[in-house]
Amino acid sequence: MTTENKIHNALYLAFQRSQWAELRESVPLTLVESELNKLRGINEQLSLTEVTDIYLPLSRLLNLIIGAKQKRGLVLSKFLGRNPPKRPYIISIAGSVAVGKSTTARILQALLSQWSEHPKVDLVTTDGFLYPLAELKRRGLLQRKGFPESYDMKMLVKFISQIKAGEPQVKAPIYSHLSYDRIMDKQQVIQQPDILIIEGLNVLQTGQDAAVGIQQPFVSDFVDFSIYVDAEEKLLKKWYVDRFLQFRGGAFSDEKSYFHHYSKLGDDEATSVASNIWDSINGPNLKLNIEPTRDRAHLILQKGKDHLMSQVLLRK
Ligand SMILES: Nc1ncnc2c1ncn2[C@@H]1O[C@H](COP(=O)(O)OP(=O)(O)O)[C@@H](O)[C@H]1O
Numbered sequence: 001m002t003t004e005n006k007i008h009n010a011l012y013l014a015f016q017r018s019q020w021a022e023l024r025e026s027v028p029l030t031l032v033e034s035e036l037n038k039l040r041g042i043n044e045q046l047s048l049t050e051v052t053d054i055y056l057p058l059s060r061l062l063n064l065i066i067g068a069k070q071k072r073g074l075v076l077s078k079f080l081g082r083n084p085p086k087r088p089y090i091i092s093i094a095g096s097v098a099v100g101k102s103t104t105a106r107i108l109q110a111l112l113s114q115w116s117e118h119p120k121v122d123l124v125t126t127d128g129f130l131y132p133l134a135e136l137k138r139r140g141l142l143q144r145k146g147f148p149e150s151y152d153m154k155m156l157v158k159f160i161s162q163i164k165a166g167e168p169q170v171k172a173p174i175y176s177h178l179s180y181d182r183i184m185d186k187q188q189v190i191q192q193p194d195i196l197i198i199e200g201l202n203v204l205q206t207g208q209d210a211a212v213g214i215q216q217p218f219v220s221d222f223v224d225f226s227i228y229v230d231a232e233e234k235l236l237k238k239w240y241v242d243r244f245l246q247f248r249g250g251a252f253s254d255e256k257s258y259f260h261h262y263s264k265l266g267d268d269e270a271t272s273v274a275s276n277i278w279d280s281i282n283g284p285n286l287k288l289n290i291e292p293t294r295d296r297a298h299l300i301l302q303k304g305k306d307h308l309m310s311q312v313l314l315r316k
C-alpha cells in the first residue's frame with residue numbers, strides 16, 4: 001500500500017460507487033417532477049442514474065449533518081438564554097477547472113432546497129472575486145487567472161465572514177465568462193439563506209499554500225462542510241477541451257465575447273488552443289495550488305470516465 005493510500009485509509013471512509021449507491025436503498029428517496037425538471041435544466045448530459053446513485057445519498061447525508069448542527073444551535077441558545085442571529089450553513093466545493101464544480105454545486109442546490117428544514121439554498125462562485133481584468137493586466141496576472149494571487153482574497157474572506165456572522169444582506173461580485181471580467185454594475189445579494197454553497201478552485205487554500213501569502217483567516221475557517229471534486233488530469237484536460245469546443249459554437253460566437261475570435265477556429269486549431277491554455281495555466285495551477293488542498297476536504301468525490309463517480313471518501 002502506498003503512503004498516500006495509507007493516509008487516505010486513516011482519514012477517510014471509502015465507498016466504491018455501488019456501496020455508496022446502496023446507502024440510498026436503505027433510505028428510499030424519490031425525485032418529484034419539479035426536481036427532475038430543475039436538474040434537466042442544469043446539464044443535459046447529467047445522467048439521472050448519477051443523480052439517484054450519487055447525489056441523492058449525498059443530499060441525505062448533508063441533511064443529517066445540517067440537522068445535527070441545527071440541534072447544536074438550539075442547545076447553545078438554551079445555554080446562552082438568547083437566540084443568536086440566523087447563520088447560514090456553509091458548504092464549499094473545490095476542485096480543478098472543468099472537473100464539474102459548478103454542475104455539482106447546482107445539483108446540490110436543487111436537491112438540498114427540497115428539504116423542509118433548509119429550503120433556501122444560495123450559490124456563490126468565487127470567480128466574482130477574481131481581480132477585474134484591468135487590475136489583472138496591471139499586475140501582470142493575465143496568464144495566471146485562477147492562481148491564488150489572481151483573487152482578491154481579502155474581499156472573499158470579508159464576504160464569507162459577513163455571511164457567517166448572519167448579516168441580513170451581503171453582496172458578492174459577479175464574474176462574466178462572456179466579457180472575461182467582473183460585472184461592475186451588478187452584484188449578487190445574499191439574504192440569510194439556510195445554506196450557502198460556495199464553489200471555486202481556491203476554497204480549501206490556506207496561507208501554507210504556495211502563493212496565497214500570509215492571509216488569515218482563510219475561507220475554510222468559515223466553512224461547515226467542504227467537498228473536493230477529483231479526477232485524473234488526463235480526464236480533466238479532455239473535459240476542458242470538450243467544453244471549449246462547445247463554447248466555440250455557443251458563447252464564443254457572441255460578438256461581445258472576449259473570446260469571439262476563437263469562434264472562427266476549426267476543430268484542430270480550437271483543440272490545440274484549448275490544450276495550450278490547459279498546459280500553460282489550468283494544469284500547472286491544479287498541480288501547484290489545487291490538488292494539494294484535496295485532503296483537507298470533509299468529502300472527496302472521485303470521478304472517472306464520462307463524469308461518473310467511481311469512489312466517495314468521507315472523513316471519519
Ligand atoms: N455530472 C456530469 N455529467 C456530465 N457532464 C458533466 C457533469 N459535470 C460536469 N459536466 C460537464 O463538464 C464540463 C465542466 O463542468 P463545470 O461544472 O462547468 O466545471 P467547473 O465548474 O469545475 O469548471 C462541462 O462541459 C459540463 O457540462
Ligand SMILES: CC(C)(COP(=O)(O)O)[C@@H](O)C(=O)NCCC(=O)O
Nearest residue numbers: 097125126127145146200201277281
Ligand atoms: C474563472 C476561472 C479562474 C475559474 O474560477 P473559479 O470560479 O473556480 O474561482 C477559470 O475558469 C479560468 O478562466 N481560468 C483561466 C484559464 C482559462 O481560460 O481556462
